[in-house]
Amino acid sequence: MTELLDQALCRANVWQAYKKVHSNGGAPGVDGMTVDELLPYCQVHWERIRSELLSGTYQPQPIRKVEIPKPDGGGTRTLGIPTVLDRLIQQALLQVLEPLLDPTFSESSHGFRPGRSAHDALRQAQTHMATGRRWMVDLDLEQFFDRVQHDVLLNRLSRRISDRRVLRLVGRYLRAGLMEGGVATPRSQGMPQGGPLSPLLSNLLLDDLDRELERRGHEFVRYADDCNVYVGSRAAGERVLDSLERFLNERLRLSVNRSKSAVDRPWKRSFLGYTVTAHRRPKLKPAPKSVRRLRQRLREAMHRARGRRLSAVLKELQPLIRGWCAYFRLSEVKAAFQTLDQWLRRRLRAVVWRHWKRPETRRRRLQALGLSAERAWKSAVNGRGPWWNAGASHMNQAVPARRLHRLGLISFAEQHRCLATPS
Secondary structure (H helix, E strand, O other), rough: OHHHHHHHOOOHHHHHHHHHHHHHHHOOOOOOHHHHHHHHHHHHHHHHHHHHHHOOOOOOOOOOEEEEEEEOOOEEEEEEEEEEEHHHHHHHHHHHHHHHHHHOOOEOOOOOOOOOOOOHHHHOOOOOOOOOOOEHHHHHHOOOOHHHHHHHHHHHOOOOOOOOHHHHHHHHHHHEEEEEEEEEEOOOOOEOOOOHHHHHHHHHHHHHHHHHHHHHHOOOEEEEEEEEEEEHHHHHHHHHHHHHOOOOOHOOOOOOOOOOEEEHHHHHOOEEOEOOOOOOOOOOOHHHHHHHHHHHHHHHHHOOOOOOOOOHHHHHHHHHHHHHHHHHHHHHOOOOHHHHHHHHHHHHHHHHHHHOOHHHHHHHHHHHHHOOOOHHHHHOOOOEEEEEHHHHHHHHHOOOHHHHOOOOOOOHHHHHHHHHOOO
């Protein structure tokens, strides 16, 4: 297709791309331009920019380097933030490339693809385990986005499209310097996490891995650069891991992170925040690491809320609880949700205990909430800390669950029951 770039730059496609970039928002790039400033800028300069794109003289601006903490607390992840103008151009390219490339990808690939989700990947993984494949090759690619070889990726793209102008433009986006401390560092490898094109290009590159696994007859699930292969024994898993390491190194010039990759039972590993039970038909449930991460976020939210009314604290927690339950609605095990309810109620009672501060205030409040005068006084001066008191019977009686729910507390267990998909 020789007119691919013309399709990407037609008025209707660019307008659609603008609406997508504007709705996504996001931080400015190295030029400081915000998404709200993009339209006025394009109204003045778009004809020149379009002419440069069509003639092959357009040069993308450097990418702003941003480091964010990883969700598991294990170091940081580097993001590359293109300028909003470059995000607009990449989005316009994505809208014409995706309909061409995505239908050719494997049915076992789910990450960042239209009409597919993490939940689809989890259901497929559960199906593989239920057929007796009770060993898993958990494949971790070492610094995947930082190690992508430009020539390998562009070679794969050139097999699918024939418009040389698009290939040159994508190559320039891959090589755009990474700006840190006012200095742009040229890049000969790597792909920025943060540009609209990156997810599609990563799926294109890893499609070679998918096809190799299919050729060998393996059952697997891949979500972005997370890939699990399901086999019948540890020995088979070790052979698969060794051979895939060779394949990735020789064919795609990518490295397997041996310290994070493993051959293990699925219920001892996690995938997309979930793990499974050891039943013959495995049941999905939140991974312990996901529960710990949520507890930390709840602690931080409640710490920020010290000194505020309890109803305001609960209102701030509602989106977090709803979002977490919506993602983990596939869970077929209730225990984690019930335990979270008990833990959160105790944390909230600890917040209330801290709010009361002085023994006299505590005595007065406990008595007003139904405790006898003698019990209220003994409880108020017991000398124990907030967490101990939050778990004691006097606080459970004074601040029962029904009172917390009236003030706006959402139950994890109840929310999960409402959202859970029937098995």
